Amino acid sequence: MSLRLSTVILPVHRWHEGGRERWQRAEEQGFHAAYTYDHLSWREPFRDGPWFGALPTLTAAASATSRLRLGTLVTSPNFRHPVTLAKELLSLDDISDGRVVLGVGAGGNGFDASALGQQPWTPRERADRFAEFVPLLDRLLRDPVVTYDGEFYSAHEVRGVPGCVQRPRLPFAVAATGPRGLLLAARYGEAWVTTGDPRVSEKGTPAESLQAVRDQIVRLGTACAETGRDASEPEKILLTGFTPGNPLESLDAFVDFAGKHAEAGITEIVLHWPLPGTRFEADESVFEQIATEALGQLEQKR
Numbered sequence: 001m002s003l004r005l006s007t008v009i010l011p012v013h014r015w016h017e018g019g020r021e022r023w024q025r026a027e028e029q030g031f032h033a034a035y036t037y038d039h040l041s042w043r044e045p046f047r048d049g050p051w052f053g054a055l056p057t058l059t060a061a062a063s064a065t066s067r068l069r070l071g072t073l074v075t076s077p078n079f080r081h082p083v084t085l086a087k088e089l090l091s092l093d094d095i096s097d098g099r100v101v102l103g104v105g106a107g108g109n110g111f112d113a114s115a116l117g118q119q120p121w122t123p124r125e126r127a128d129r130f131a132e133f134v135p136l137l138d139r140l141l142r143d144p145v146v147t148y149d150g151e152f153y154s155a156h157e158v159r160g161v162p163g164c165v166q167r168p169r170l171p172f173a174v175a176a177t178g179p180r181g182l183l184l185a186a187r188y189g190e191a192w193v194t195t196g197d198p199r200v201s202e203k204g205t206p207a208e209s210l211q212a213v214r215d216q217i218v219r220l221g222t223a224c225a226e227t228g229r230d231a232s233e234p235e236k237i238l239l240t241g242f243t244p245g246n247p248l249e250s251l252d253a254f255v256d257f258a259g260k261h262a263e264a265g266i267t268e269i270v271l272h273w274p275l276p277g278t279r280f281e282a283d284e285s286v287f288e289q290i291a292t293e294a295l296g297q298l299e300q301k302r
Helices: 015-028 054-064 082-095 123-142 179-188 198-203 206-226 251-264 284-301
Strands: 004-008 033-036 069-075 100-104 145-149 154-159 172-175 191-194 235-239 268-272
Touching: 004 284, 015 033, 015 054, 033 054, 033 268, 054 069, 054 082, 069 172, 082 100, 082 123, 082 154, 100 123, 123 145, 123 154, 123 172, 123 179, 172 179, 179 206, 191 206, 198 206, 206 235, 206 251, 251 284, 268 284
Parallel strands: 004 033, 004 268, 033 069, 069 100, 100 172, 172 191, 191 235, 235 268
Antiparallel strands: 145 154
């Protein structure tokens, strides 16, 4: 698998005040895909600022672009239900003419965890819900009629007609690092997503972080073996911005970072579109240079 380069555009800009332009520029700069976060709001400094809905934003982006793949990084059960989510995804896949990928994870203890009035779930409760959420969503996007009665979710004669443009359904990119989540990624994911190891990211070095990603890929391979799947099949996506070091410091720094992670097994690297005054601040001219030149330089080094 050759390395792909994608971006994530946080939904913080009004569509007619720079929002549309960023998605169109992502396509013009040659990114493989552009994603957005699926939250009701996010951590500081975004908590009290503009934050728009992921699926309406992606629908608008689908109408403003023609080639760019579009998706969430990531959707979670924190405030989503598989039945309503499946209908919205099926519609988005149709509007985009089959350019949608669903990034999906178990969720965390952020602002979304209690937005609907519930107490935040424990890690075990999140894992239990995730283990039911993904298989049901898989069925809802594949089958014309679904009835299901589970511990956390139910569906009664839910119609999925006419089905996804992408067959048998739009692809899932499953974010996971624990054993249960990795098994879900192995069973249901056309791709797997990581942000690295948070324990290493806080106090570790870039080299230690790279090794942690290698170790995660090994564990994903073990999960694939348990499910009878070839470990080379799932794409391996790294969402940057949470590992030690600054790969967006320069084109050379990124090419070095990307080359090492590609050798480790990563097949897609996702960069945050620069946002001044945040942890995702970066020089926009360097960012554009990386978008347009980095993969060519990597090819030359092989």
